[in-house]
Amino acid sequence: MDDVESRLGDVLGDPGRTDPPEGLADRVHRGVAVRRSRRRALAFAAAACAVVLAVGVPVAWRQIGGGEQMVANSIDGLEDLVDMPGSVALQKETKDAGDFFPEALGEDGSVLGRSDKAKKLWETGPDGGSLRPLNVDAGETPATGSGIRVWPGTNIVAPLYCQDQNGITPVMPLNLVGSPFWVSGGTIVGSDPQMRPWTAKGCTQGAPVSGVSGEAVAFSYPDLFVADPFDAKGLRQVDVESGAVAARRPLPEGVNVRATSAERWQLWLAAANRDTFAWVVDGVLRTADRADWQVTEGPRVGRAVELNWGLTGMSKGKYQAMYAHLGAHLTAGNRLIVYTGHAEFDERPGWQSVVYDPRSGQSFELQGVAYAAGDWLLWNDGTSYRLARVR
Numbered sequence: 001m002d003d004v005e006s007r008l009g010d011v012l013g014d015p016g017r018t019d020p021p022e023g024l025a026d027r028v029h030r031g032v033a034v035r036r037s038r039r040r041a042l043a044f045a046a047a048a049c050a051v052v053l054a055v056g057v058p059v060a061w062r063q064i065g066g067g068e069q070m071v072a073n074s075i076d077g078l079e080d081l082v083d084m085p086g087s088v089a090l091q092k093e094t095k096d097a098g099d100f101f102p103e104a105l106g107e108d109g110s111v112l113g114r115s116d117k118a119k120k121l122w123e124t125g126p127d128g129g130s131l132r133p134l135n136v137d138a139g140e141t142p143a144t145g146s147g148i149r150v151w152p153g154t155n156i157v158a159p160l161y162c163q164d165q166n167g168i169t170p171v172m173p174l175n176l177v178g179s180p181f182w183v184s185g186g187t188i189v190g191s192d193p194q195m196r197p198w199t200a201k202g203c204t205q206g207a208p209v210s211g212v213s214g215e216a217v218a219f220s221y222p223d224l225f226v227a228d229p230f231d232a233k234g235l236r237q238v239d240v241e242s243g244a245v246a247a248r249r250p251l252p253e254g255v256n257v258r259a260t261s262a263e264r265w266q267l268w269l270a271a272a273n274r275d276t277f278a279w280v281v282d283g284v285l286r287t288a289d290r291a292d293w294q295v296t297e298g299p300r301v302g303r304a305v306e307l308n309w310g311l312t313g314m315s316k317g318k319y320q321a322m323y324a325h326l327g328a329h330l331t332a333g334n335r336l337i338v339y340t341g342h343a344e345f346d347e348r349p350g351w352q353s354v355v356y357d358p359r360s361g362q363s364f365e366l367q368g369v370a371y372a373a374g375d376w377l378l379w380n381d382g383t384s385y386r387l388a389r390v391r
Contacts, residue, residue, distance in 0.1 A: 077362065077364075078364065080391070081335075081336070081355075081357060081362075081377070081390060081391055082377050082388040082389065082390050082391060083388050083389045083390075083391060084388060086388065086389060087386045087387060087388035087389075088126065088127070088128035088386065088387050088388075089128065089381075089383075089384040089385070089386050090102065090111065090124055090128065090131075090378075090384060090385040090386070090387060091124065091128070091129070091130060091131045092384055093115075094115040094117070094120075094122050094131050094133075095131070095133065096115060096117050096118065096120070097117065098115025098116050098117030098118065099115060099116045099117075100113055100114075100115055100122060100131055100385075101113050101114055101115065101116065101369075102369060102371070102378055102385050103141045103142060103369075104141060104142045104143050104144050104371070105144070105331070105371035105372070105373040105376060105378045105387075106143075106144035106145030106146070106183060106373055106374070107145045107146065107183075107184060107185075107373050107374030107376075108125075108145055108146060108147070108374065109125050109126035109373075109374070109375075109376045109387065110123065110124075110125045110144045110145060110149075111123065111124045111125060111144070111378060111387065112134075112142045112143075112144045112149055112151075113142075114138060118137070119137040119138055119139065119154060120133060120134070120135070120136065120137055120138075121133070121134040121136050121137070121138050121142060121149070121151060122134065123144075123149065125387075126376070126387060126389075128387075134149065134163065136151065136161070136163070136168070137153075137154050138151035138152060138154070139151075139152045139153050139154035139155065139156075139158060140152045141329075143181055143182060143183045143188070144183060145183040145184065145186075145373065145374075146183065146184075146185065146186040146202075147164055147165065147186075148162055148163065148164045148183060148186065148188070148202060148203055149162070149163045149164075150162045150163075150171070150181065150183055150188055152175050153175075156176070157174050157175070157176055157193060158174070158175060159172060159173055159174065159175065160172040160175035160181065160190070160206075162188065162200070162202070162203035163203065164202060164203045166203065168203075169203040169204070169205075170205075171188060171200045171203060171204065171205060171206045172190070172192065172198065172200075172205075172206045174192065174193055175190070175192070175193070176192075176193045179191055179193075179195075179325070180216070180217075180325075181216075182216075182218075182219035184219050184220055184221035185221025185222065186201070186202050186221075187199060187200065187201055187202070187219075187221050187222070187240060188200045188202075188206070189209075189216050189219045189224050189240065190206075190216055191215045191216045192208075195214070195215040196208060196209075196213075196215075197209040197212060197214070197215065197216040197224060197226050197238075198216075199224065199240045209224065209226070209238060209240070209243065210243060211238075211243060211245065212226045212236050212238055212245065213226075213228050214226045214227050214228035214229070214231075214234055214236065215227055215228075215229070217269075217270040217279075218270040218271050218272040218277065218278075218279075218332075219272065220272040220273050220274055220332065221240070222239050222240050222241045223237050223238070223239065223240075223246065223272065224237070224238045224239075224240050225237055225238075225270060225272055225277065226238055227251060227255075227270075229251070229255075229257070229258035229265070230257065230258050230260070231251075231257070232250055232251060232257045233248060233249070233250050233251070234250075234251055235248070235249045235250065235251055235252065236248055236249075237249075249293060252268075252270070252277075252279045252281070252286065252288070253286060253295050254268075254279075254281040254282055254284065254286065255268055255279070255281050265324060266281070266282075267306060267324060267325060267326045268280060268281035268282075268326075269281075269326060269328060269329070269330040269339075270330060271330040271331055271332035271337060272290075272332055273332040273333065273334055273335075274290075274334070275289065275290055275291070276288065276289065276290060276332065276337070276358055277290055278298075278330060278332055278337045278356075278358075279330070280301055280328070280330055280339055283300050283301055283302075283303065284297060284298070284300055284301070285298040285299055285300070285301055285330075285337065285339055285354065285356055286298060287337065287356075287358050296358065298337075298356050298358070298361075298363065299354055299356055299363040301339045301341060301354045302341050302343060302352040302354075303341070303343045304326040304327050304328035304341035304342060304343065305326070305327040305342055305343055306324055306325070306326060306327070307324065307325055307326070307327050326341065327341065327342045328340060328341030328342065329341075329369075329371070331371045331372045331373060332372060332373075333372030333373050333374055333375065333376060333377065333390055334374055334375055334390070335357065335358075335359060335372075335375075335390050335391075336355055336356065336357055336372040336377055336390055337355075337356045337357075337358060337372065338353060338354070338355050338356070338370045338371055338372040338377070339353060339354045339356070340352070340353040340369045340370055340371065341353075351367070351368050351369045352365070352366075352367065353365070353366050353367075353368065353369060353370035353379065353380075354366075355370055355372070355377070355379065366379060366380060367380060367382070368380025368385070369385075372390070375389050375390050376388070376389060376390065377389075377390050
């Protein structure tokens with residue numbers, strides 16, 4: 001039984017923790033059966049290239065394509081973007097002998113992740129050193145920054161927890177696992193199971209963002225970006241401190257207006273910093289200058305698997321995902337934009353990343369996950385994950 005099925009089993013077998021909707025079990029089992037058949041087909045394809053994949057290739061950097069595109073091969077060029085001598089290698093193993101897998105990078109350089117042994121969260125940061133256990137289990141990707149750590153519980157619908165120096169607090173009573181949330185400027189934002197935006201100041205109870213409709217798609221304190229996918233002019237920039245709508249714009253270039261009758265929804269990702277709004281749709285990373293919304297087309301990125309935790313609804317007599325999303329992340333630091341995605345389901349070695357510098361137009365491709373936040377970049381150098389300040 002895979003990790004997702006285990007989570008669903010927790011929900012279905014423990015109604016004391018979560019009250020699932022009527023008929024959920026039948027719908028989940030249908031989704032699991034479809035996913036299993038797909039994974040069996042993928043296994044045959046994977047077997048054909050197993051000999052190639054068995055050879056480990058050290059990952060570094062090399063510049064190609066007339067100075068615009070980078071691929072993993074040597075470190076030429078990367079030292080122009082990050083403080084390589086001051087970088088630190090993150091510890092590879094947790095105390096339970098698991099391989100540490102970084103999942104979140106904060107604006108303060110803090111790092112959260114889990115091991116391949118369990119769902120327990122571990123923490124490290126710019127000083128490196130030993131991984132520190134938080135002694136909690138996370139059901140999905142966490143977030144960190146400004147002295148707070150946030151993670152979802154282990155059920156498909158479970159509380160979202162926050163830890164600071166005062167202890168652990170549930171900031172949202174119900175959070176749909178897999179739905180994105182962000183930490184910036186000591187504030188947490190996300191969307192509830194009905195895809196309505198909410199915000200929390202530190203480890204306090206989250207409150208709805210009034211006056212806007214749609215899903216939270218990006219956050220750079222104090223600006224929350226909310227997209228109404230059914231409205232062609234549905235992108236809103238909201239100040240989370242005042243609640244005021246600071247800007248109204250069309251949906252980003254390449255993002256289609258969602259039709260209520262559509263059998264499949266277009267999936268896209270977004271991220272923001274104080275100067276740039278970035279998004280990935282249909283394999284292309286684009287950026288917009290937040291001052292004049294001038295759009296620049298950046299590099300193409302790899303395909304990401306579409307995830308569906310098995311929750312489905314009926315539409316025109318067919319089962320449809322209530323919350324489908326990409327197995328990918330888009331993060332924005334003060335300078336760099338980083339895309340990380342995976343083409344297959346739950347295979348950690350297969351992550352691919354693109355690091356993009358809008359200032360110079362250079363992009364870097366690499367194996368493994370990578371994240372940008374604040375003045376920090378986390379990436380895999382082929383032997384370990386490293387954390388460095390961005391120049």
